[in-house]
Amino acid sequence: MLTTTNKPSDPTEQLSGTRLVELYQTMVLSRYLDERVWLLNRQGKAAIAASAQGHEATQVACIEATDPSKDHYLIYYRQFAAMMALGTTPEEMLRGFLAKEDDPMSGARQFPLHGAHPRVDLFNFSNVIATQLPQAAGVALADTLKGSDAVTIVFFGDGASSQGDTHEAMNFAGVHKLPVIFFCENNRYAISVPIEKQMGVESVASRAAGYGFPGVQVDGTDVVAVHEATKAAVERARAGDGPTLIEASVERLLPHTTDDDHTRYRSAEDIAQMANRDPIKILSELLKRRDLLTDDADAEIHAAAKKRVNVATDTVDAEPYPSVDTMFDHVVDSVGGNF
Amino acid sequence: MLTTTNKPSDPTEQLSGTRLVELYQTMVLSRYLDERVWLLNRQGKAAIAASAQGHEATQVACIEATDPSKDHYLIYYRQFAAMMALGTTPEEMLRGFLAKEDDPMSGARQFPLHGAHPRVDLFNFSNVIATQLPQAAGVALADTLKGSDAVTIVFFGDGASSQGDTHEAMNFAGVHKLPVIFFCENNRYAISVPIEKQMGVESVASRAAGYGFPGVQVDGTDVVAVHEATKAAVERARAGDGPTLIEASVERLLPHTTDDDHTRYRSAEDIAQMANRDPIKILSELLKRRDLLTDDADAEIHAAAKKRVNVATDTVDAEPYPSVDTMFDHVVDSVGGNF
Amino acid sequence: MSEQTVIEAVRATLQSEMRRDDTVIVLGEDVGSRGGVFLATDGLIDEFGENRVIDMPLAESLICGVALGAAVNGMRPVAEIQFADFVWPAINQLVGEASKVRYGTNGVKTAPMTVRIPYGGGVRGGLYHSQSIEVLFSHTPGLSVVAPATPYDAKGLLATAIRTDDPVIVLEHKRTYRLVKGDVPDEDYTIPIGKAEIKRPGTDMTIVTYGLMLHYSLQAAEMAAANGIDVEVLDLRTLRPLDADAIAESASRTGKALIVQEDTPAVSISSEVAAIIGERCFFDLDGPITRLGPPELPPMPFSPIQEAAFMPSPEKILAAITKLSEI
Amino acid sequence: MSEQTVIEAVRATLQSEMRRDDTVIVLGEDVGSRGGVFLATDGLIDEFGENRVIDMPLAESLICGVALGAAVNGMRPVAEIQFADFVWPAINQLVGEASKVRYGTNGVKTAPMTVRIPYGGGVRGGLYHSQSIEVLFSHTPGLSVVAPATPYDAKGLLATAIRTDDPVIVLEHKRTYRLVKGDVPDEDYTIPIGKAEIKRPGTDMTIVTYGLMLHYSLQAAEMAAANGIDVEVLDLRTLRPLDADAIAESASRTGKALIVQEDTPAVSISSEVAAIIGERCFFDLDGPITRLGPPELPPMPFSPIQEAAFMPSPEKILAAITKLSEI
Numbered sequence A, B: 001m002l003t004t005t006n007k008p009s010d011p012t013e014q015l016s017g018t019r020l021v022e023l024y025q026t027m028v029l030s031r032y033l034d035e036r037v038w039l040l041n042r043q044g045k046a047a048i049a050a051s052a053q054g055h056e057a058t059q060v061a062c063i064e065a066t067d068p069s070k071d072h073y074l075i076y077y078r079q080f081a082a083m084m085a086l087g088t089t090p091e092e093m094l095r096g097f098l099a100k101e102d103d104p105m106s107g108a109r110q111f112p113l114h115g116a117h118p119r120v121d122l123f124n125f126s127n128v129i130a131t132q133l134p135q136a137a138g139v140a141l142a143d144t145l146k147g148s149d150a151v152t153i154v155f156f157g158d159g160a161s162s163q164g165d166t167h168e169a170m171n172f173a174g175v176h177k178l179p180v181i182f183f184c185e186n187n188r189y190a191i192s193v194p195i196e197k198q199m200g201v202e203s204v205a206s207r208a209a210g211y212g213f214p215g216v217q218v219d220g221t222d223v224v225a226v227h228e229a230t231k232a233a234v235e236r237a238r239a240g241d242g243p244t245l246i247e248a249s250v251e252r253l254l255p256h257t258t259d260d261d262h263t264r265y266r267s268a269e270d271i272a273q274m275a276n277r278d279p280i281k282i283l284s285e286l287l288k289r290r291d292l293l294t295d296d297a298d299a300e301i302h303a304a305a306k307k308r309v310n311v312a313t314d315t316v317d318a319e320p321y322p323s324v325d326t327m328f329d330h331v332v333d334s335v336g337g338n339f
Numbered sequence C, D: 001m002s003e004q005t006v007i008e009a010v011r012a013t014l015q016s017e018m019r020r021d022d023t024v025i026v027l028g029e030d031v032g033s034r035g036g037v038f039l040a041t042d043g044l045i046d047e048f049g050e051n052r053v054i055d056m057p058l059a060e061s062l063i064c065g066v067a068l069g070a071a072v073n074g075m076r077p078v079a080e081i082q083f084a085d086f087v088w089p090a091i092n093q094l095v096g097e098a099s100k101v102r103y104g105t106n107g108v109k110t111a112p113m114t115v116r117i118p119y120g121g122g123v124r125g126g127l128y129h130s131q132s133i134e135v136l137f138s139h140t141p142g143l144s145v146v147a148p149a150t151p152y153d154a155k156g157l158l159a160t161a162i163r164t165d166d167p168v169i170v171l172e173h174k175r176t177y178r179l180v181k182g183d184v185p186d187e188d189y190t191i192p193i194g195k196a197e198i199k200r201p202g203t204d205m206t207i208v209t210y211g212l213m214l215h216y217s218l219q220a221a222e223m224a225a226a227n228g229i230d231v232e233v234l235d236l237r238t239l240r241p242l243d244a245d246a247i248a249e250s251a252s253r254t255g256k257a258l259i260v261q262e263d264t265p266a267v268s269i270s271s272e273v274a275a276i277i278g279e280r281c282f283f284d285l286d287g288p289i290t291r292l293g294p295p296e297l298p299p300m301p302f303s304p305i306q307e308a309a310f311m312p313s314p315e316k317i318l319a320a321i322t323k324l325s326e327i
């Protein structure tokens, strides 16, 4: 049975062939589970879903260059594959989408992928775009005060780059050379708003120069390139040399969320061209060119992933919803007073 | 009697020698009035004052390159000399500081230099740093919709460059190539916070590249250089080519406001070095080198300015404060309802 | 006259106001070809073009700051905040700036801007797509706040907001968008800011409410009628300025007041309504001034079970009516 | 025990808390060598260094967002907002984010952060250095809000705030900083959040108030005593959660309630206090629930004459006491 890959290679190493195949497995599993979640939405079981389809290579490769035993991850709603790469089980993921009692992130209080992870320091307090960037700077600041060499990785989209919080966080991180990686997944759309209406320049990474640290653009469908770029940024941060802004160009293969219909605002050509940028197809071809994967092995990986997702769906579908009374817990930890 | 210079030369022209002397007169008058206001504060008559001392060349030269008959000016509290250059009389300025009934900007509801100007489209809604930048983008957007070729000039400090609003406004102006000039008066301090703690790079102007328009650094003690830079930006904006970010390096010769004591946070050397960057001294020397000004004429300009300020002080000192009942006017323009 | 949903009334009003006045522009996230996430601006870009229907970068402070700047320079911008929960970055431009433009310039400048904000819960929105954000706006001098609950009121109040020379916040309960239908006249009309409306006359007690809770209250009132309790339902419609006269008149007349709101009660609209009644109706009341709202929790859990437990419902309102009627 | 001003008590408490706990850090604009514009942090950078006393860039959202991030990673940040009027850019990080960290993570993460905010008027601050900003924070589940009015309370409540594992907003009335003096014990103590205090016992009516208005109310109560009216003055001290029991007990006992506040009345703390009394004391009251506040204007004109006309004063409070006593 396929398991998720919560045992990254030494992040300072190059990716081995075996490891590349493992990452591929994670991507495939993430993809199947992601598809399943959309299906569950269409069945009326999941209220909403955002998808990482098209972003998988970026996310899996980025996580691979970090150290989950100490690093911090501030995600937003689209880091489905990153969460898988960090060892979240399919059951755990599904509990979030189906609002089940044992949802590990928030106990079904929040949207899927919101809350805090039970095992790694991954969290996502809100749906509000870009609030996580100043928070990430604060997390990183605390590490410098504690003398920890942990790195903080904060994810955001091209749309988020327009928020004031993004600027404020990068500026501050630049002043104090904080150990933080600003990781932008640029899929050229913020819901329907295309990048040309979002910003007057070609690249988010170009902004880094205005803050005094490197900005790197990378092809987000290229696992090796994303891993390299992140590895360099992690080393820089751990060495005390400060932040890096990484911009991975990816495609959002699906509409913004299950509530969206991207044919309203994307042309047929724009939608069609994305097929060539599917990171799973690209990595599969690469592995086969390098003789790391046979067609049979690939088919097996797909079959195993599908099975794994089926098992998880059946399990979680049968699980209970939270009871009403837990709703009152954890507002503030206070004795006295009618909080 | 010296009057303020509300009759700029053709902004597309180079500055003539005569005009340079006129600008010098405005700067000197601004300086004397500014000093007087501080004195009035020490006498308990003016509740608070921020000073443009050290910023005069920048402000006067910037205004000179614009067209007050149609352009828009969004200022903050430090554009004392700019207001003088735009034809605000010493009496009008003093009414703001002394909270007199006829304060033209706000009728004594707001701090000095806040409110809206009675004759040119200059305004400053609040003390809140950087809010004026998105507003300026909106003003400029309206002009493009109206088909006007007016230019919007928005002033801000180095401290203001850290606010999210600054980023959001520049980004938007870049997307739509709005006719706006972002004019930063960089005096290296935000109250006590030095530029090194404000940003991780040397120059605010370097940020413009990240928004897709030119960023220009200019010596803010150099009237000719500031005029040139602004003129180019105005022409660019009027031609529909979009924004410019101008950063003028200046000294804040006095503490942040009358409530501040800069010896708490500036070294004696830092304070001492500013004497060489006094724009009035610099322009006076330039004019004399170019034989545009004699020592005698200079002395006369100073004497006239002093006299003008004395007259204005006496006049305004005798004027009435607003009555209580006007306090209720102009909350909202509504019939019915207990607004 | 035609039957419309709330969202249809909003869209039709935006369209007619844009036809009526060239200076009306619409700006917000996804308001262009997407037509807004609730389709409030669907089709507007086709009719009015990109200049007047502006897809903004993802930055709410910018959206409201640009609206303000454009408003003081001759436009009548209608900004859309995609969800109420995302208005916080814009508070500085709205509460800090826009509210004080007229006052702070001693009447020289005005900001004829409208900000439409879909708010409220019951839509499986969890903590960040369910918030009620009326308190701060309703507290702030210089702002007007309307909260229409029916298609008729949505049209009349949005038209008024757009034509008003000062900033108006229009709170649209997102659950009403498709749920609530009603007749809307074809002809042009406006509804004055600051006027509540009795949506159901009654003699035994007054329910004061607004938004989605109007509809739940009307349902509860029908159920109560079956039990012989005749409940008057007053729809506030405007949250700033509150129609204190209408509130006091109704509460004094019926002698009992129940205030129903979806927002958490502490320091809220229901507090102010209670304070108005406590000050003005003291000698006419036959029972304590009662409030019904959700528990003091961050609004509101994603779990459907907990969401339902959080929200006031017709049944909970009926229970409160019954209890108050027994005093 | 020593006599201190409010600002001295604040400074001494920051110092002792930083000595007590290495994870306490201070961050804000000008908090370093400038010592803060009110000198609340004067000298701290000399004792604790730049790492723990951080001069921040001019960006309030950043200040609060960084405080939040540091708080969830082991620190106990104390952020300073220079003036309340400048807190609006940070609302998103405070009301939107910090308030819901514990709830939204189902108790996994907590944010032990304190935000100190000098607020209020009577200092010739005009529209933008005089604002009262308590309403939104006091409305928000997940936040605690304290508003000490004396040096004793300033020390005890600030210490509690810093040691609390959730976000606490500390509202310091800037007019009290140097105006109000009082005895402060040298030894360590805390004051629980959520507890009001009777600052003057009385029998004829209850004034409920907080902040600067506590002192004006106490003065007015003395004047009223000279006229034979014995006024109880209840200092709320905490604005969220309000001490509803203490409010109800006092109002029920005296039978009359006057709520005095500096903030504009509509949808405010005084509304909630009135609502609590209207709900819980209905059968014990002998007169309408009365509120005294400034007019509904943007707070508050720079003109000294108009500022004085805007602010409640001991004389205006006395007039309200007299009027209510005659009912």
Ligand SMILES: Cc1ncc(C[n+]2csc(CCOP(=O)(O)OP(=O)(O)O)c2C)c(N)n1
Pocket: A078, A127, A128, A129, A130, A156, A157, A158, A159, A160, A161, A185, A187, A189, A190, A191, A252, A256, C029, C058, C060, C082, C086
């Ligand atoms: C402050 C804020 N404004 C608006 C929204 C609504 N919204 C949710 S996702 C989104 C687009 C985000 O685009 P981007 O940052 O590019 O991320 P992507 O979804 O493309 O990964 C918007 C506008 C929000 N969540 N927060």
Ligand SMILES: Cc1ncc(C[n+]2csc(CCOP(=O)(O)OP(=O)(O)O)c2C)c(N)n1
Pocket: B078, B127, B128, B129, B130, B156, B157, B158, B159, B160, B161, B185, B187, B189, B190, B191, B252, B256, D029, D058, D060, D082, D086
């Ligand atoms: C949003 C906001 N935060 C804080 C302040 C308090 N404050 C007033 S002026 C100032 C420094 C501004 O520095 P800068 O932008 O460099 O302008 P300068 O005064 O140097 O011209 C600060 C922090 C404010 N007015 N607004």
Ligand SMILES: [Mg+2]
Pocket: A157, A158, A159, A185, A186, A187, A188, A189, A190, A191
């Ligand atoms: Mg995107």
Ligand SMILES: [Mg+2]
Pocket: B157, B158, B159, B185, B186, B187, B188, B189, B190, B191
């Ligand atoms: Mg400066």
